[in-house]
Amino acid sequence: MARQQQQQQTNNSIKPVYNQCKKNGSLTIVIKLGTSSICDEVTHFPLLSTLSMIVETILKLKSLGHRVILVTSGAIGVGLRRLNLPSKPKDLAQVQAIAAVGQGRLMSMYDDLFSQFNQPIAQILLTKNDIADRTQYLNACNTLDSLMEMGVVPIVNENDTISVSEIRFGDNDTLSAITAGMVHADYLFLMTDVDCLYTDNPRVNPDAKPVLVVDDIAALKEKVSVTTPGSSLGTGGMITKLIAAELATAAGVTTVIARGSTPQRIFDIITLPIQRTGSASPKLDGDSLITQAYDSTIPLHTRFLAKDNPLVDRKWWILHGLHAAGTIYIDSGAYKAITKATQKSSLFAAGIVDCKGSFVAQQSVRIVYRPRDFIKRDGGGNGLSTAEGSEAEGDHNEPEEIEVGKGLVNYASHEILRIMGCQSSQIIERLGYADAECVIHRENMTRTKLTKP
Incomplete structure (x- = not known):
């Protein structure tokens, strides 16, 4: 009993220091970039044009007063290229070794790109164990918040080098949703190789229709096809994005699926609520969004509406942070x-x-x-x-x-x-x-x- 009280006192001594204010419409935005947006699936060469556009987009968002976190995949893909390997092996130890090689190279590429604009970055590597402990969870939250307050762009990835199945998030879609919940983000952007969610796989069914606004993910799963697989290098597909959207919207985070090769569309997407209400808040009713989304000036994307009664920090941690x-x-x-x-x-x-x-x-x-x-x-x-x-x-x-x-x-x-x-x-x-x-x-x-x- 005494040990429980001591642990509780330790946890209570560390408080999250989220910047809750929205000065001049400032938003906290988490951008998740998938492996297919970072590396060519066949050659494994980095897609420098896409990475450059992502960097420029993040810098412009920051210049507008927004706080931005980048959740990135790609360590294994970059590692394969660095080691001249043709494909991802099945052996876990080999995959983790490749990730160790690729992670350093990946961060070096990001640092080179951001350094062109004198923008400091920070590397944050996480596993489920890092957020299962309440003290470590709060420390991670506070570190992310402090980095953004210092003007640094945190770059988050799963620690693939040491992760095993029991402590893995499984994919960076889930990791990005957890990160968005940790920092009380306004938006989570899941950047992928399609414009939005469709009623069927648009690559094989030309009659597939775009899904623009979602307020009931459970009902959506019964009506649309989510069988689109991830790339050969990635660990997720469309179903993992729906799971991530469920996690993030439960924390009050509006979640968007958009094309990774055109990150500049983020500006049009986050200004949509301003056009409708004059407020930067991403919360809008579905009918208003559907009407506006069909406007040809608004890029295709799928918007998952945040819950009106989101889980508070401790409840979120219990539900999603703990095994x-x-x-x-x-x-x-x-x-x-x-x-x-x-x-x-x-x-x-x-x-x-x-x-x-x-x-x-x-x-x-x-x-x-x-x-x-x-x-x-x-x-x-x-x-x-x-x-x-x-x-x-x-x-x-x-x-x-x-x-x-x-x-x-x-x-x-x-x-x-x-x-x-x-x-x-x-x-x-x-x-x-x-x-x-x-x-x-x-x-x-x-x-x-x-x-x-």
């Missing part, structure tokens, strides 16, 4: 209590029916409700029952699982297995001590599903 160390399964009563629209409840031991994984106190876990799980337990006197007999004969169309959210636990997995199903007053009888009344406090919980079973 879930296990899963807690809850009954219908707990599900209703922690997902109600008004005052949401903490998760108590009485509402827990199962626990999977091995974890300690203060680690992150998934919270899952299984409508079809009606296993009765007596637990040696626990008196647990997840449902009445009549419910077990209910709707067989219920989903197998509903992920309610994630949270930081007050008890380790072996402790939860002993106290699940009991009242808070009984915890001390089961364990001999009681560190907390609840297993997950509502302030340490982020919900992802609010529909009732």
Whole structure:
């Protein structure tokens, strides 16, 4: 308990120092540049013309008072060219070695280009481990903010040289969304090799229609094709961009898919809200954007509208920054209590029916409700029952699982297995001590599903 309090005090001593002001319409913009925009897919030579235009675009944005972060891919592609290798190998150690060679060369190219305009840059290499720890997460946030306040352009990439599957973001689309959430960005631009999202793959279907504005990504996935693969050098495709858009919009970041070879279009895209409302804020209603987007003077792009009630910093970190160390399964009563629209409840031991994984106190876990799980337990006197007999004969169309959210636990997995199903007053009888009344406090919980079973 003392260790938990000490860790909490340490975390509380470090606060994010985001510059929240929007002086003279200043925006915070994150630009993600994919491998296909940096390297030729066949020869692996760097696309210097595209990189030069990106640099010029960033410099112009800064001259207008905006704060800009560049999230870049390309280390492996540049490494292949530097080592004269024909293709990316399958062996992980070899890929990481190539990334180590390419990362230095990639940053050297960026430094050469930005130095032509006396613009300082900074390299930030991240893995999931760097944001899983609350203190490191806040330090990363503050470093990014301080760099931008100093006039430096942070260039962010995943640390491919040491990343393994357990700590990888998986692709830089996800990394860019996490970065945008960390700095409370106004815009995230996912620069790719197409103008926008289409109803089908435009390379094979000439009847594919552009998707201009999206306010419901889940519904969009059911209506459009997202099978367009990434390049042979990259790790993502269109589906990873939709996932990134979900992450970023949940944090209140308007997300845009646009063509990487024409970065100057960013200016037209960010001035669209000014034309409509006179404000630099990217938040507009969908109908207004669709009407304006069909104007031939506005470049094709797909705009994902930011959520009106974005997750605050700590909630964002819990939901997207932490790797879930296990899963807690809850009954219908707990599900209703922690997902109600008004005052949401903490998760108590009485509402827990199962626990999977091995974890300690203060680690992150998934919270899952299984409508079809009606296993009765007596637990040696626990008196647990997840449902009445009549419910077990209910709707067989219920989903197998509903992920309610994630949270930081007050008890380790072996402790939860002993106290699940009991009242808070009984915890001390089961364990001999009681560190907390609840297993997950509502302030340490982020919900992802609010529909009732």
